[in-house]
């Protein structure tokens with residue numbers, strides 16, 4: 001049980017993720033909210049355009065850990081792609097219409113509240129599955145990457161960016177030291193030099209909220225990426241070491257010693273080709289039957305085989321496994337609308 005928890009994340013860790021806040025109106029009113037969203041959308045757009053230039057199909061896409069949806073919005077509105085923005089936090093997804101307005105876009109992707117360990121799609125449903133700043137919130141990325149692999153069609157690509165590769169040396173240098181808030185003078189100097197992460201960890205806030213913050217060693221990446229036929233990785237933003245951590249060689253030797261940001265593009269070569277849009281390839285989590293999403297203003301999507309009803313709330317389709325849905329909807333959790341909502345009149 002404990003080891004299974006470690007692989008698929010404890011319920012408590014999932015609840016902490018689900019309770020990321022709805023900030024809605026504040027995105028429109030404050031640059032402190034809007035600026036990082038614009039920045040993140042711009043990076044995703046630049047990555048997506050580089051991939052499209054190489055002839056990589058971006059549609060239909062699935063984003064896991066989409067948060068407020070900024071990256072999926074960019075793909076949907078500026079890359080001619082259509083797809084699904086998914087996250088375990090329904091309150092974070094509720095920000096998407098506000099982000100749409102801030103980014104001056106018009107079209108929302110399908111917003112889906114789900115658990116990335118149990119994606120509610122038939123196998124081989126997407127050409128492109130991607131994630132930014134998501135895997136490191138998992139103790140073990142392998143089961144989630146395996147789910148992404150399952151829902152990718154033959155010839156489809158999995159992409160990630162803004163994920164960490166740790167090294168044994170960095171672990172030794174860093175020890176248990178955490179960046180203080182506000183930073184000390186020494187920490188400010190290190191930040192100016194861009195070396196603060198070698199000597200301090202910077203995740204005290206997330207960990208205090210019960211959110212997992214992991215730093216993956218090369219062996220973890222190797223295990224997670226094992227299913228893919230072809231893997232390209234760019235390690236470290238400054239040094240840009242191009243490698244496949246699964247294959248021995250000089251570039252891998254260097255990458256494993258410098259660590260840093262991981263950007264990866266991986267191709268699946270087996271399975272079935274794409275057939276039909278993802279909205280016609282939804283899968284009931286209780287019985288495995290195929291489900292079609294019709295009108296999004298219905299209150300429920302109902303499985304015709306087993307009768308399980310999946311709520312559609314604020315335009316967000318919620319397809320969570322039974323145990324997780326029960327835990328999230330329990331009235332004593334902070335997931336209730338009122339306690340999660342920031343006062344809109346503030």
Ligand SMILES: [Zn+2]
Nearest residue numbers: 284287303306
């Ligand atoms: Zn069913």
